[in-house]
Amino acid sequence: MAERETAAGELGLVQAFVNTVDLMPGKEELTDPNTLQAWLVANGLMDTGQPVDESDLKHALAVREAMRGVIGGNTGLKVYPVDIATLNEAAVASRLRMRFGRGGKPRLEPEAAGAVGALGRLVATLYSAMQAPDWERLKLCSSDPCRWAFYDRSRNHSSRWCTMASCGNREKARRFRHKHK
């Protein structure tokens, strides 16, 4: 959906990863190891020619949903320990280390190669995005079946749905029906 708001930079990358599945029509982008590999390479997280297997795919989907869970914290949802554990495990598995870059700016980089390293790079990107002041603008759509990660551009950070036209109106109609039963 073109009208859904997207973030830029590191926040945008986290958002794009979480939104590789569209839960509402149930459209999955990462359907097999090949599509995961292509996505990781296209987003500069991994070099071409590194193998990706079924266990990497399983790991990636777990990390993705854990990230969705953490973003839910910006929407006032409870962040579950299982999601925190998944992200911590991904960080450990990729052996993230602090490194000073060329310009002298420190960043987290994985020592592990392949998809495990690429997912560590995504966890590092999440870490970095969380330090930025606009982190709290990345939210989950309040429509329960949707849970799309959207960027809240409203002045007072009050947006609740990925789009008013679809999720907003559907949820309002549902609540209205519920109230007038």
Ligand SMILES: [Zn+2]
């Ligand atoms: Zn939505």
